[in-house]
Amino acid sequence: MANKNYEQGRRLEYKTIKHFEDNMSCTATRAAGSHGLADVIAWDSRSFWLVQVKSGNARMTPAEIESFQDMAAPPNAIKQIYAYYKAGNKWELVIKNLKDMRTDR
Numbered sequence: 001m002a003n004k005n006y007e008q009g010r011r012l013e014y015k016t017i018k019h020f021e022d023n024m025s026c027t028a029t030r031a032a033g034s035h036g037l038a039d040v041i042a043w044d045s046r047s048f049w050l051v052q053v054k055s056g057n058a059r060m061t062p063a064e065i066e067s068f069q070d071m072a073a074p075p076n077a078i079k080q081i082y083a084y085y086k087a088g089n090k091w092e093l094v095i096k097n098l099k100d101m102r103t104d105r
Contacts, residue, residue: 055084
């Protein structure tokens, strides 16, 4: 049986892909098995997104945020954290832009 946290994370990564495809008319894919900083990569003709997906109480450490901010990417790349929180039986999504986050707190 697979790890429950992994299964939940994978489901939310697919939910994120569906969000990009349905709401933003983008192509999106999981960066499965890469163990890199981006869980989902999405793009359209003008933009490129690198997304870290988190759920519940999971958070990126300041060092992880800094590594994600410093990661090499195309100039049009948008780095975001998609944080999902359980609200009753439903997942609520909060999108955080990495460029707006500070690590010196």
